[in-house]
Amino acid sequence: MSDQIETVTQTPAEVVRGLYDALSKGDVPGVLAKLDPEVIVDEPKQLPYGGVHRGREVFVQSILGAMMGYADVAITDAEVYEGPAGVIGTLTGTLPAHTTGEQYPLTMVEIHQVEDDTVRKIDVYIKNPHDLAAFYARADAGTR
DSSP states (O other), X not given: OOOOOOOOOOOHHHHHHHHHHHHHHTOHHHHHHHEEEEEEEEEOTTSTTOEEEESHHHIIIIIIHHHHHHBOOXXXXXXXXXXXXXXXXXXXXXXXXXXXXXXXXXXXXXXXXXXXXXXXXXXXXXXXXXXXXXXXXXHHHTOO
């Protein structure tokens, strides 16, 4: 009988799928479990939470907190592709504004660097970041 403990390693794509699954359920502890403690997230500068953020607690406060302060996040589809440059994820869904009920259609592409079963870096790309920023401004002002 062996006393060795078997460790299960996930593929980078499985790690990102787990992150997206937790995000779609609103499972913040599940999201945190998939992020490296020093994760770097680079969001488009046009957004209220745009710029480079370091650390998973900063991610939750500065990005998720800001997004969810304006709107709910309803993910309708997530696809993950693994390649030599990292893991590419696409997210589609809607952002229903808390104040106005406006439904903003969201499409994001993210490039993930995964090491040791956690996401170390996320580069976020949004097709129309200026439109998303305008949505957040309307939601903040309570107008459509």
